[in-house]
Amino acid sequence: MGHSAPRIATIEGIAEEIAGLLGSMLVETVHHADELSFTVVREKLADAMLLLRDKAQYQQLMEVAGVDYPERPDRFEVCYHLLSVTRNHRIRVKLSTDEDTPVPTVTHIWPVAGWLEREVFDMYGVIFGGNTDLRRILTDYGFKGHPQRKDFPLTGYVELRYSEEDKRVVYEPVKLAQDFRSFDFMSPWEGAQYVLPGDEKAPPPAAPAPTPKTTDKPGVSGAGEPTDSAANKKSEDKA
Numbered sequence: 001m002g003h004s005a006p007r008i009a010t011i012e013g014i015a016e017e018i019a020g021l022l023g024s025m026l027v028e029t030v031h032h033a034d035e036l037s038f039t040v041v042r043e044k045l046a047d048a049m050l051l052l053r054d055k056a057q058y059q060q061l062m063e064v065a066g067v068d069y070p071e072r073p074d075r076f077e078v079c080y081h082l083l084s085v086t087r088n089h090r091i092r093v094k095l096s097t098d099e100d101t102p103v104p105t106v107t108h109i110w111p112v113a114g115w116l117e118r119e120v121f122d123m124y125g126v127i128f129g130g131n132t133d134l135r136r137i138l139t140d141y142g143f144k145g146h147p148q149r150k151d152f153p154l155t156g157y158v159e160l161r162y163s164e165e166d167k168r169v170v171y172e173p174v175k176l177a178q179d180f181r182s183f184d185f186m187s188p189w190e191g192a193q194y195v196l197p198g199d200e201k202a203p204p205p206a207a208p209a210p211t212p213k214t215t216d217k218p219g220v221s222g223a224g225e226p227t228d229s230a231a232n233k234k235s236e237d238k239a
Helices: 014-025 042-054 113-124 225-238
Strands: 026-032 035-040 060-068 076-084 089-097 158-163 168-173
Touching (some): 014 026, 014 042, 035 042, 042 076
Antiparallel strands (some): 158 168
16 A cells, blocks of 8 residues: 555565564564564563664664553553664564553663653653663653653643742643633624724725615606606606
């Protein structure tokens, strides 16, 4: 099937090769939209990554991403995107975990994973065992919760502002003020019964066109007395 992503090299037998390499560490293989995804046993992640780097030539870790499925017992998926420079090929390695079970770190294989794992920890709360610098990286100090969890409120829990009294930035519970909202529930085609801000600058509406004269009787033609008299005389002659 077609896909919007850039095309990558298609290597015949690569799925079978990697499946044989991972052995019992492999849980599932999915081939969809020209992309290969391998789900591995969580506790065996580091071993699987070493094999993929050293034996399958996937030298670079490009990204670590999280996905939240609240309805699952292991609600989080952690996805690792690997690139083989020599084979011009990419694969995805996935695993599942919950809020309390740590995922083995891969910082000893790819040092760049340090920041990537911190992002997933910050956004989802996934714990990476063995990461010696697992702290928030995208949110502020003292931030509560993990913003990309599906059950995180869109408004957050706290908001910040600059306090003139304290001369510093302060954190406060979120307040959803309605002071500047006006709900008139009118149809937009009817037009507002009040002057909207900025309308006072508009030019005044043009004067209505004069109503044309009408002739309800033959003697009221609107063309003056001589014509009216002539019209009345004709009407009397017909009568």
